[in-house]
Amino acid sequence: MPISLGEIAELSTALGTVAPRLGPALRRCPHQLRNVSAQKWAALREAYEDGSAAEVFEAAFANGRHLLEAEDGLRGRAPALVEWKGPHRLPGDDAIPIDLRIDHVYLVSCKYLSKIVLNSGPARLFDRGLVGDERSAEDWFDVVAPEQLQAFYDAVVTATGLEGLPGSVRALTREHRDALRIALASRRLPPGCSDAWATLCAAVSTTSAQRWRASLPTTRSRLEMLWRMTRIAAATYFVLGASRADPIRLRVGSKWDWLQEFELRAFDVEARRAGQPEVAWEANVRRRDDRATRVVRGHVEIRWSHGRFGGFPEAKVYLDVPHDAVPGYHQLEEPELRLL
Numbered sequence: 001m002p003i004s005l006g007e008i009a010e011l012s013t014a015l016g017t018v019a020p021r022l023g024p025a026l027r028r029c030p031h032q033l034r035n036v037s038a039q040k041w042a043a044l045r046e047a048y049e050d051g052s053a054a055e056v057f058e059a060a061f062a063n064g065r066h067l068l069e070a071e072d073g074l075r076g077r078a079p080a081l082v083e084w085k086g087p088h089r090l091p092g093d094d095a096i097p098i099d100l101r102i103d104h105v106y107l108v109s110c111k112y113l114s115k116i117v118l119n120s121g122p123a124r125l126f127d128r129g130l131v132g133d134e135r136s137a138e139d140w141f142d143v144v145a146p147e148q149l150q151a152f153y154d155a156v157v158t159a160t161g162l163e164g165l166p167g168s169v170r171a172l173t174r175e176h177r178d179a180l181r182i183a184l185a186s187r188r189l190p191p192g193c194s195d196a197w198a199t200l201c202a203a204v205s206t207t208s209a210q211r212w213r214a215s216l217p218t219t220r221s222r223l224e225m226l227w228r229m230t231r232i233a234a235a236t237y238f239v240l241g242a243s244r245a246d247p248i249r250l251r252v253g254s255k256w257d258w259l260q261e262f263e264l265r266a267f268d269v270e271a272r273r274a275g276q277p278e279v280a281w282e283a284n285v286r287r288r289d290d291r292a293t294r295v296v297r298g299h300v301e302i303r304w305s306h307g308r309f310g311g312f313p314e315a316k317v318y319l320d321v322p323h324d325a326v327p328g329y330h331q332l333e334e335p336e337l338r339l340l
């Protein structure tokens with residue numbers, strides 16, 4: 001049974017909460033660790049012995065140890081139960097991206113955080129406020145900029161010289177889309193297509209921003225949107241992982257905690273000129289105790305999931321500030337290490 005780097009990180013983090021050293025902990029699955037099959041455990045041990053993922057093992061194990069000892073974590077109390085979620089996806093609109101649950105209470109997300117915090121269908125983001133699990137089967141570019149999409153398609157057909165394509169972009173089959181995606185694999189567009197692409201990008205960005213703004217008519221709806229994008233949920237949880245340079249060790253407060261500490265002053269969105277359709281977002285948040293203002297910025301890239309004309313468009317939500325600058329995210333303090 002294969003094992004992914006993500007699974008290695010999750011299970012090594014779990015081991016860090018129940019064992020003082022990684023090597024000995026891998027000899028036999030600890031009795032506290034649940035939902036790990038014999039086949040998956042064997043794959044984990046094999047990956048450790050192989051040595052190719054040594055950095056992931058060590059970094060994740062250190063994160064688990066940090067959570068165990070942190071004053072705002074487990075405070076040195078060894079867990080009686082560590083449950084691994086495994087590969088299945090949790091349902092719900094506000095599901096916390098949890099990988100481990102400790103003693104039925106402590107929730108842990110093991111992530112090597114990137115600037116992408118969410119990947120959604122455009123209609124789900126811009127029209128439905130990230131409510132509902134299902135993505136729309138509609139092509140967002142065709143929904144918000146049909147004329148500009150057709151003009152870009154016409155320019156591409158002419159420039160590439162591809163034969164057998166339909167006259168209407170709406171009539172494209174999967175085979176047609178595959179042919180277009182391959183022909184447009186280069187980042188640089190064929191001659192004669194750039195103007196049509198820029199016009200399409202501007203139309204998609206502008207209309208997406210307008211629809212997003214219209215879907216957030218109240219302060220409460222804008223607050224809920226900010227919470228969903230930054231993964232503030234009903235329960236407190238921990239994020240353990242790594243950036244390119246440093247470990248990520250955060251406690252993410254609940255909505256209740258957030259409201260005790262902050263208030264949302266504004267949430268603004270606007271179309272942004274870029275090499276692809278893009279909408280910028282900005283939240284202005286004020287601390288309740290000292291009235292200090294914190295600004296959280298990000299952007300949404302709207303693009304085909306598998307290259308131009310490949311798959312349906314998706315909306316990737318990016319965070320343009322460090323994760324620990326997000327209201328509600330708190331660094332786990334460095335603990336004084338204890339022996340188990």
